[in-house]
Amino acid sequence: MRTIGLMSGTSLDGVDAAWVETDGERIGRFGPSLTLPYDPALRRDLRRLLDMAGELPADDPFLLDCEQRLTERHAEAVEKLALEADLIGFHGQTILHRPVAGKPGEGRTWQIGDAAALARRLRVPVAHDFRSADVAAGGQGAPLVPVFHAALVQDLPRPLAVLNLGGVGNVTWIGEDGQLIAFDTGPANGPLDDWARRATGEDYDRDGRLALAGLPDGAVLGRMLAHPYLAAPPPKSLDRLDFDRALREAGACDLPPTDGAATLVTFCACAVAAAARHFPVPPKQWLVAGGGRRNPALMRALAGALPEPVRPAEVVGWDGDALEAQAFGVLAARVWHGLPLTFPGTTGVPAPLAGGQLTGVNQPLVSIEA
């Protein structure tokens, strides 16, 4: 089927949209993709929502207003892509992520976005709510992309690690026999973006300028590296804000702008190196996707922290900016066919589990563009 995957990640930078032909198990063809950046007001309001989400009722007017604007941006992204599709995969914006490992029914993960309104406007069925069933079953609810990574790497030498550096970092290790181990590595661009915004007023540390001009602070780094998350065995996943308090307590906020950025970059890379200790066998190489691969300071720190080659996803012909959106096209097809989204090795769910919901299935199908 022809799918369009939509992902708005923890960086809050905008919506990625990508066209993929897939049956959910194999990828037939990748098509065009694009990013529709959020306007500064939506970005600011979503960032505020993250801080408030723990206390917000689902009918809070500010929340509903943000949700409507967010859904409109997603519809615009699909309309801009102007391609025919049979199904849309709509991740929504995560505003809270608090799974409780191994305790079915206790955790919570919250993605906002009005899937029914999107389906009505685009007149295409929409798959959404990809994480709830997994969390309800005692899984982490994240990461979800590993099953897509596994489909992608069929012809590549394994074991292999695919690293996504978004607001949070997540890794998929794929063994020679296809074994999957996946989890969030630690904070990636999230705290760095917040830091750069305070220091320079820009949305992120463009081209790693701040970080490259500074030096990591050994004492702060040492305290951060003692965080129990790094040594904890997978499955594990993070909320975008999970490390904020620890970073403050470690003294990161007292550093000068350049050294602070260098420290955050080095911490992200060291967290990835700590993640590698949880793999059964070292990977032959690391393929890096997500906006963090555009940060030379981060790529340099990773190359220093990892003994294996670290390469941008483009070296094997992938589009490192579109990968997550493409994943949600494939995951949407898996929802449609009732295939599992999550596995014991990815979210810690006890057995492979299907998930997601479909809306707009019974409305007349018309193409987005004749």
Ligand SMILES: Nc1ncnc2c1ncn2[C@@H]1O[C@H](COP(=O)(O)OP(=O)(O)OP(=O)(O)O)[C@@H](O)[C@H]1O
């Ligand atoms: N030229 C650049 N220099 C430095 N950093 C960059 C550059 N381009 C992008 N980034 C970083 O990449 C981030 C966006 O990454 P990406 O779009 O992969 O995140 P996301 O999909 O929102 O997050 P997640 O994967 O956690 O859901 C920006 O916020 C910024 O930190």
Ligand SMILES: CC(=O)N[C@H]1[C@@H]2OC[C@@H](O2)[C@@H](O)[C@@H]1O[C@H](C)C(=O)O
């Ligand atoms: C709860 C949530 O939205 N988690 C995101 C976030 O961003 C990166 C990392 O943390 C990852 O676990 C996940 O996204 C990707 C798409 C995933 O689920 O695979």
